[in-house]
Amino acid sequence: MSIPIEWRAEAPLNLVIDADDTLWDSNIHFMEAFEAFVDAVSALGLDTHRDAVKAVVREAELELIQTHGYGRRPYVIALERAVEQVAPELHQEPLRREVEKIGELLIERHCELLPGVEETVPELAARHRLILFTKGQRDEQIRKLERSGLAPYFSRVETPREKDPDSYRRLVVEVGLDRQRTFMIGNSPRSDINPALRAGLRAAIYIPHQHTWELEEEALDATDSRIVELPSFRELLRVF
Numbered sequence: 001m002s003i004p005i006e007w008r009a010e011a012p013l014n015l016v017i018d019a020d021d022t023l024w025d026s027n028i029h030f031m032e033a034f035e036a037f038v039d040a041v042s043a044l045g046l047d048t049h050r051d052a053v054k055a056v057v058r059e060a061e062l063e064l065i066q067t068h069g070y071g072r073r074p075y076v077i078a079l080e081r082a083v084e085q086v087a088p089e090l091h092q093e094p095l096r097r098e099v100e101k102i103g104e105l106l107i108e109r110h111c112e113l114l115p116g117v118e119e120t121v122p123e124l125a126a127r128h129r130l131i132l133f134t135k136g137q138r139d140e141q142i143r144k145l146e147r148s149g150l151a152p153y154f155s156r157v158e159t160p161r162e163k164d165p166d167s168y169r170r171l172v173v174e175v176g177l178d179r180q181r182t183f184m185i186g187n188s189p190r191s192d193i194n195p196a197l198r199a200g201l202r203a204a205i206y207i208p209h210q211h212t213w214e215l216e217e218e219a220l221d222a223t224d225s226r227i228v229e230l231p232s233f234r235e236l237l238r239v240f
Helices: 027-043 050-068 072-086 089-108 117-127 138-148 165-175 189-198 233-239
Strands: 014-017 129-133 156-158 182-186 203-206 227-229
Touching: 027 050, 027 072, 027 089, 050 072, 072 089, 117 129, 117 233, 129 165, 138 156, 165 189, 182 189, 189 203
Parallel strands: 014 129, 014 182, 129 156, 182 203, 203 227
Antiparallel strands: none
């Protein structure tokens, strides 16, 4: 899609921005935590195939999302639950100790800002209203935002349990947004792009990330003129 020149002329606009894997790296940390868990299982001499371990962890992870939401702590609990299924009782205690180490690293790990984000967010905030709209446990996301140094640039932070069309509609109503002046920016087709458009936002800016969680993948309508794909966060300044 060609970028409408009038968007820049309509400032200030409402820019609703995702956090994980849009502003900073995140899913790669979960991927590395899982690989560390697989290594810990292998180190105990357990003959458990990697795919089987992944299936057990994924099942626990999806169950916990229903009760605890998305986040690092729920993922650590998923690993803890997986211990009982991938290891006989004799090996469970040493594997739990390894999970404790993996969890401590995952929860406390600093999320590096993606290229161009640190310089671009202040420039966008000088012209537009920025709203952070991201899944995950609220305390965890607020802590990551504060660590990033970007907190002062966002007028509002919302952490819905799911980012579906209804959550976007609630955001529009609760914040009093004009849909025609509101844009979604993110890396996830499933949570950022498609539901925002179904909720009636003006357009959605898709910035792919190579480590986007596989469950966030979803087909995009290549014929939808409201979708703009950009190669990097910095390119947003060319749009807004």
